[in-house]
Amino acid sequence: MxxxxxxxxxxxxxxxxxxxxxxxxxxxxxxxxxxxxxxxxxxxxxxxxxxxxxxxxxxxxxxxxxxxxxxxxxxxxMLPSDPHDYARAVWFDKFNDTELLPKVIKPFVHRFVMPNLLGKPGDEAVVAKALDKEMPPLFDYLEGEIDGPYLVGGAFSLADISVTTAFHNLRLVGEGVDAGRWPKLAGYVAATLARPSFVKAIAAPTS
Ligand SMILES: N[C@@H](CCC(=O)N[C@@H](CS)C(=O)NCC(=O)O)C(=O)O
The missing domain is CATH 3.40.30.10 (Glutaredoxin)
Known part of the structure; x- marks a missing residue:
């Protein structure tokens, strides 16, 4: 493959x-x-x-x-067989791809992709709005959903992969989850990014 x-x-x-x-x-x-x-x-x-x-x-x-x-x-x-767990894994994947990632990626786009890959200046106003206004309601939602190491069905799944993936890009540009405001989310993201499969994926070639 x-x-x-x-x-x-x-x-x-x-x-x-x-x-x-x-x-x-x-x-x-x-x-x-x-x-x-x-x-x-x-x-x-x-x-x-x-x-x-x-x-x-x-x-x-x-x-x-x-x-x-x-x-x-x-x-x-990565896709649980239980109907409820399967449906929630699909939901969290969709939630990430359509709601969370488009906001969480903005600091990376404006601080890394635009200046380094596209030769254009980034816009810190866009970054500030994403951090201060757009991400908090989504982080509030996730804080209420986290009850243990995995989002769905007591095992690692596509839900965890999707919800966590863009937080590495956020970390690359010096931002993250405020552990004082969202303690469960901060702990969950840190633990998931430290999982061996994530560590291996992050170490894979960038170019
Ligand atoms: N729905 C796609 C989205 C993939 C996507 O948007 N990838 C970005 C890079 S992170 C891309 O290729 N962007 C180029 C474009 O949108 O034209 C997926 O889940 O794979």
């Missing part, structure tokens, strides 16, 4: 963590989104990362790839 995408991407990191949890062997091509590489373009119609090619099967989208991996290599599962 070939995985396309730099490990700096929180979406690529979702796949890297699932691969590590399942101990699946793969070749990593850590390119950026919209890379002109023809094999990558064939795997990702929209030029987004991550994408995979597995013996001729091509797929882009982190959630779809983790679902594919879960059927191909079921143990340990």
């Amino acid at each position: 070939i995985l396309y995408g730099t490990s700096l991407s929180p979406f690529v990191r979702k796949v890297l963590v699932a691969l590590a949890e399942k101990a699946v062997a793969f070749e990593h091509r850590p390119l950026r989104f919209h890379d002109p590489d023809p094999a990558f373009q064939a795997a990702s119609a929209l030029g987004k990362i991550p994408a995979i090619e597995d013996e001729g099967f091509r797929l882009a989208d982190s959630t779809a790839i983790v679902a594919y991996l879960d059927r191909k290599q079921p143990a340990p599962t």
Whole structure:
């Protein structure tokens, strides 16, 4: 299996963590989104990362790839079988991709991606608004959902991968969860980022 995408991407990191949890062997091509590489373009119609090619099967989208991996290599599962747990894992993945990550990633985009990769200045006003106004209600919600080391079903799952992935990018630009205000979330994020699969995913090549 070939995985396309730099490990700096929180979406690529979702796949890297699932691969590590399942101990699946793969070749990593850590390119950026919209890379002109023809094999990558064939795997990702929209030029987004991550994408995979597995013996001729091509797929882009982190959630779809983790679902594919879960059927191909079921143990340990990232998608619980209990109906309630399964549905909540899908919800937390969607919550991250549509609500949490778009806000949590803003400091990384404005302090790292724009100045370092796009040659444009970042906007600290956007960062301040994200930190002070946009993230707190989402952190409040998560603080109320956390009751132990895992979000769903008493085991590590896609819910934990998704909800945690962008916090590494936040950490890279010197921000994080205020442990005084959100103690459960701060502890949960720190413990999940320290999990061996996350440590391995974070250490994967960025370019
Ligand atoms: N829904 C996709 C989103 C992937 C995505 O947006 N990746 C970013 C990099 S972190 C990207 O490729 N952006 C380029 C673009 O949106 O054109 C997934 O879960 O994989």
